[in-house]
Amino acid sequence: MVKIVENSVITYKNFINGEWAASTTNEVTGSINPANKQEIVGYVQSSSRQDVDAAVAAAKQAQKAWRKLSGAQRGDYLYKVANIMEDRIDDIAETMTKEMGKTFPESKGETARGVAILRYYAGEGMRKVGDVIPSTDSEALMFTTRAPLGVVGVISPWNFPVAIPIWKMAPALIYGNTVVLKPAQETAVTAAKVIECFAEAGIPAGVVNLVTGPGSVIGQRIIEHPDINGITFTGSNTVGKRVGQGALARGAKYQLEMGGKNPVIIANDADLDLAVEGTISGGLRSTGQKCTATSRVFVQKDVYDEFKEKLLSKVSEIKVGCGMQGETWMGPCASENQLNTVLSYIQKGKDEGATLLYGGERPAENGTENGFYVQPTIFENVKNDMIIAREEIFGPVLALIKVDTIEEALDLSNDTEFGLSASIYTKNISSMLSFINEMEAGLVRVNAETAGVELQAPFGGMKQSSSHSREQGQAAIEFFTSIKTVFVKA
Numbered sequence: 001m002v003k004i005v006e007n008s009v010i011t012y013k014n015f016i017n018g019e020w021a022a023s024t025t026n027e028v029t030g031s032i033n034p035a036n037k038q039e040i041v042g043y044v045q046s047s048s049r050q051d052v053d054a055a056v057a058a059a060k061q062a063q064k065a066w067r068k069l070s071g072a073q074r075g076d077y078l079y080k081v082a083n084i085m086e087d088r089i090d091d092i093a094e095t096m097t098k099e100m101g102k103t104f105p106e107s108k109g110e111t112a113r114g115v116a117i118l119r120y121y122a123g124e125g126m127r128k129v130g131d132v133i134p135s136t137d138s139e140a141l142m143f144t145t146r147a148p149l150g151v152v153g154v155i156s157p158w159n160f161p162v163a164i165p166i167w168k169m170a171p172a173l174i175y176g177n178t179v180v181l182k183p184a185q186e187t188a189v190t191a192a193k194v195i196e197c198f199a200e201a202g203i204p205a206g207v208v209n210l211v212t213g214p215g216s217v218i219g220q221r222i223i224e225h226p227d228i229n230g231i232t233f234t235g236s237n238t239v240g241k242r243v244g245q246g247a248l249a250r251g252a253k254y255q256l257e258m259g260g261k262n263p264v265i266i267a268n269d270a271d272l273d274l275a276v277e278g279t280i281s282g283g284l285r286s287t288g289q290k291c292t293a294t295s296r297v298f299v300q301k302d303v304y305d306e307f308k309e310k311l312l313s314k315v316s317e318i319k320v321g322c323g324m325q326g327e328t329w330m331g332p333c334a335s336e337n338q339l340n341t342v343l344s345y346i347q348k349g350k351d352e353g354a355t356l357l358y359g360g361e362r363p364a365e366n367g368t369e370n371g372f373y374v375q376p377t378i379f380e381n382v383k384n385d386m387i388i389a390r391e392e393i394f395g396p397v398l399a400l401i402k403v404d405t406i407e408e409a410l411d412l413s414n415d416t417e418f419g420l421s422a423s424i425y426t427k428n429i430s431s432m433l434s435f436i437n438e439m440e441a442g443l444v445r446v447n448a449e450t451a452g453v454e455l456q457a458p459f460g461g462m463k464q465s466s467s468h469s470r471e472q473g474q475a476a477i478e479f480f481t482s483i484k485t486v487f488v489k490a
């Protein structure tokens with residue numbers, strides 16, 4: 001049984017070795033709706049290290065048979081999961097909105113993306129995995145093939161509770177690994193609903209396992225477990241470093257996707273309406289809680305005032321509210337913690353002398369008092385060395401910085417420890433080329449917002465945004481497999 005229903009609120013169990021399993025602790029935590037803190041969306045278990053150990057043992061055992069299936073056979077399972085998830089798209093999306101606040105259309109779009117990712121990697125099971133390399137021995141055949149890592153630990157965040165676990169699990173599975181998923185506790189109900197799709201697709205016992213619980217217990221055990229051969233993580237830099245150091249210490253492979261401080265550059269010749277639209281969408285959609293969210297806005301001085309007026313006018317139209325209400329464009333922060341972090345950064349911006357142009361407060365509208373809402377917020381007179389221009393805020397806060405030239409904008413854009421995504425709005429081909437060549441970011445976009453990621457293309461950052469591997473698209477094979485060089489002499 002997947003769940004126990006008590007007072008109409010469901011408790012979701014772990015999924016271990018093909019069964020929905022009660023934790024050894026018997027402790028549960030409630031997942032709170034950030035739009036209404038009195039509503040509990042569901043309960044999830046606060047599991048123990050022993051639960052992780054059981055999941056890893058099941059995954060290790062299951063991997064022996066799973067790796068022997070052909071890629072096409074493994075792909076058939078992923079197609080089945082995709083179809084089931086597509087049928088449940090509304091329920092999964094509603095759960096996501098109620099658990100972490102993004103609007104229902106955004107949640108539905110993300111779930112549809114999860115379906116598309118599953119289908120994409122199902123197809124990867126039929127594609128080539130190696131090369132023939134001429135041997136110096138004329139009677140030998142030399143080629144490369146790929147071997148799975150074994151058991152992969154997936155530690156995922158709350159901001160994309162469907163897409164991120166799937167873009168880690170689907171490639172792990174198609175290349176012959178088995179998986180133990182530890183989702184963010186904040187969105188573990190949504191994760192359980194994703195795993196229900198795998199269970200109903202009849203994925204063999206032990207191939208996919210779910211263990212919910214605090215990062216400091218469940219995540220830490222994944223870092224330490226000797227039978228976990230690879231760990232893929234998305235989240236904060238602080239935890240990411242811990243994952244990397246722990247994995248390195250015991251020789252496990254690791255992949256870290258972490259924060260960003262993503263710039264957009266608005267050139268004098270930009271289409272300003274397009275630039276405003278991209279800045280708002282990139283910076284404020286999902287309440288700014290994307291690692292690729294626009295944060296620093298460098299505007300060339302000749303168009304600064306016009307851009308600012310247009311931006312303010314459009315931002316003033318944004319409707320903040322519960323993500324399940326049709327007219328809402330921006331939902332609440334995902335948690336009280338996240339709200340407090342955002343408010344503290346807004347205070348730091350004021351303290352450091354930036355000018356608050358718009359927002360900066362909790363909204364006063366009726367119905368928002370029980371949720372973790374904050375207004376869309378815009379600062380100007382920001383210096384690139386201020387805290388609000390240096391640290392990841394992960395909230396709906398934009399910092400406007402006036403620049404003289406594109407070169408200055410590029411220098412300032414690169415003056416950060418992060419390097420995830422960046423964009424420029426310009427019609428000038430040499431400005432575009434300078435930006436493409438000089439921007440130190442894993443994802444650079446021209447006349448498009450910083451936050452667009454396509455599932456068939458590599459995704460990942462430079463500098464402290466990443467451990468420098470890439471997720472998604474065909475690039476995912478590099479992390480989830482090892483190259484095996486084969487030499488055959490007749």
Ligand code: NDP
Nearest residue numbers: 156157183184185214215216219220235236239258291394
């Ligand atoms: P965390 O990095 O704490 O959480 C990410 C994942 O790591 C969660 O599954 C979490 O579990 C787990 N985790 C937490 N502590 C440990 C640990 N000691 N060992 C192993 N795993 C652990 O991010 P937060 O949710 O706390 O968000 C804080 C900040 O991180 C945000 O404000 C934002 O700046 C950044 N962030 C960036 C994301 C991105 O996409 N790059 C995504 C999310 C956050 P649990 O939830 O149970 O604590």
